[in-house]
Amino acid sequence: MTSPGSTTASAHRIEHDLLGDREVPADAYYGVQTLRAQENFHITDVPLHHFPRLIEALAQVKRATARANHRLGALDDEHAAAIEQACAEIVDGSLHEDFVVDMIQGGAGTSTNMNANEVIANRGLEILGHAKGDYDFLHPNNHVNLSQSTNDVYPTSVRLAILLTFPALTEAMDHLITTLRAKGEEFADVLKMGRTQMQDAVPMTVAQEFNAWATTIEEDVERLTRSATLFQEINLGATAIGTGITTDPRYSQMAAQELAELTGVPFVVADDLVEATSDTGAFVTYSGVLKRIAVKISKICNDLRLLSSGPRAGFHEINLPSVQPGSSIMPGKVNPVIPEVVNQVAFEVIGNDLTVTFAAEGGQLQLNAFEPVICFNILESTRIMTRAMNTLADRCVSGITLNTDVLEDYLRHSIGVVTALVPVIGYSAATDVASTALETGRPVAELVLERGLLDERRLESLLSPDSMTSPHRTTNTGTMPVIPDAGLDSGEITRLPLDPTTEG
Known part of the structure; x- marks a missing residue:
């Protein structure tokens, strides 16, 4: 009879x-339980090594x-040294191809x-001078797996993987923010013209439009970082259900x-290991922030x-970089493919969050059996959002140009300027001017002057870029910009005096 660990003529070991x-490929570093999992969980074709940070x-x-x-x-010294060296090699990138189990799995x-x-x-075993599969020696x-269970090792590893992964996403967000502000x-x-509804x-x-996009992303960099700190609480040592048996x-x-020393992450053990072993609240919170970011970035796109x-038949205010031909049938067509792909990434992330929510809710009693799908969806969301942010910044936003003639024409013929x-002149007179402008297509400024509602200098002052795009106090003689003063009592503000040489 062939003994466990021996190699057959067909380059397999038993x-x-x-x-x-079972026969396991002789050169494989994985073993029989991994082999069975490969056979049982042919689900996504996405193996563990698709996410190197998880293996690390x-x-x-x-x-x-x-x-x-x-x-x-x-x-003992010998076993500990062999395990530590093998782990160090994996952290450095070796043997990842032998982590072959599907990301979504039962158990x-x-x-x-x-x-x-x-x-x-x-x-x-190789380090100790033995053959693969000779498990009597290691x-x-x-x-x-001494002093461990999947139920504390796996969630701790997933938490660490997220902590190792999310900085790349915040860096990509910062890159997009910088590009938008530039x-x-x-x-x-x-x-x-701004638009509502x-x-x-x-x-x-x-600039206000681009800076608003930058700000909405910027506020979530801190929110994502804060939610990631939840993963610093771990249940390592809980073993099966949190009682620490064995x-x-x-x-x-x-x-x-030891884990904190190895990684530089200030890990702490949860106060209640039974609760921590079944709780997936940190994943729900973090995934929710990813969804929030996805919704915002999709709206920008x-x-x-x-x-x-x-x-010719659209807004045509800006030009996106032309990165590829847009049609197999319509010559000259160029599509906004970069925003389109980022939209699709956002849809995926939003769907992934729903999966995480259902998986977190679906746990029973002392364990949530669905952490593999939680892990897969969060890591995948983080990965594709990171790439989407960098793609949007580098292949779209950085190359945007303006059609200033179109912008000026929209502004000149818009009835929206009458709000200023x-x-x-009062709401009623402004409404009448707006209605006439809308019916005739004539500019608001032209109608105001024609009706003698304002003289040219006064009208020019009210319709100046500064007056129309920031808070001002309007007076009978002009407009005064509002200047905040932190030293005043609540409700009081300081205002610049009028310049008599420029006001009508």
């Missing part, structure tokens, strides 16, 4: 588990637990944990300290597509 013997996180957790077990005397992540245990054990469960500076003095509203500057009383704190629509005249 491994044994609860269900019996698993290795760091296994490394920290080995150190803690060694300090406690539960793991609450057990297959992921065993995939890690088997790869680390078999690499450790065992996936007895040594690599465009705002470039277009600082250009006036345009798809109708003309009041004038604004192009562990030394000192193990949980010691393992968390909607705006970009509207403002660039045309070139209401404090002086």
Whole structure:
């Protein structure tokens, strides 16, 4: 009979588990339980190694637990050193291709944990001078998984993976913010019509529009960072349900300290490990912020597509960079493909958040069995949002140009500018001017002068870019910009005096 760990003529080795013997490829670092998981969970075709930070996180957790077990005397020098070296190699990027289990799997992540245990054990066996599969010398469960359960290792690893992944997203957000603000500076003095409910509203500057987009993303950089700190609380040492069965009383704190030292993340052990083992609230919160960002970025892309629509039958206020031909049948057509792809990424992230919500709600009793789909969706959302932000900044926003003639024409013929005249000529007169302008197509300014409602200098003052795009107090003789003063009592403001040489 062939013994476990031996190699057959067909370049396989025989491994044994609860269900019996199986042939495993002789050169594979994974083992029989990983093999079974491959067969059972052919779902997404997205293996664990699709997310390198998750593999790195698993290795760091296994490394920290080995150190803690060694300090406690539960793991001897030889075994501890072999496990730690194998984990260090994985952290550095080796053996990732042997993490082959599908990201979505049954068993609450057990297959992921065993995939890690088997790869680390078999690499450790090589380090010790033994053949892969000779688990008498270094065992996936007895040594690599000592003092652990999937139910504390897996959620801790997922939390670490998110903490390792999200900085790339905040960097991409910062890059897009910087790009938008640079465009705002470039277009600082250009006036345009603002719109509400798809109708003309009041004038604004192009810079105000771009800066508003930057601000709405900017406020979520801090929100995402704050929500990520929730993952610093871990349940390492909880083992199966949070009671810490099979562990030394000192193990949980010691393992968390070792993980913090290895990663630089200030991990803390949850006060109630039973609660922490079944709780997925941090994932729901974080995923919700990802959805919030996706909704905002999708709205920005909607705006970009509207403002660039045309070139003859749309808004045509801005030009997006032409990055590829737009039609297989219509010559000369160029589509807003970059905003379109970012829209689709946002739709995916929004859907992923709903999946996370259902998975979090679906847990029962002392464990949530659906953490694999939570992990997959959050890591995927983070990955594609990072790429979308960088793509939008580099292949779209940075190359936007203006059609100033179109902007000026819209502004000149819009009835929205009449709002600036209401404090002086009154709502009724302004309404009458607006109605006539709408019926005849004549400019508001022309009608105001024709009716003698204002003289030319006064009208010019009221319709100046500064007057129409920032708060001002309107008087009988002109407008005065409002200047905030933090030193005044509430309700009081300081105003610049009128310049008699410029007011009519």
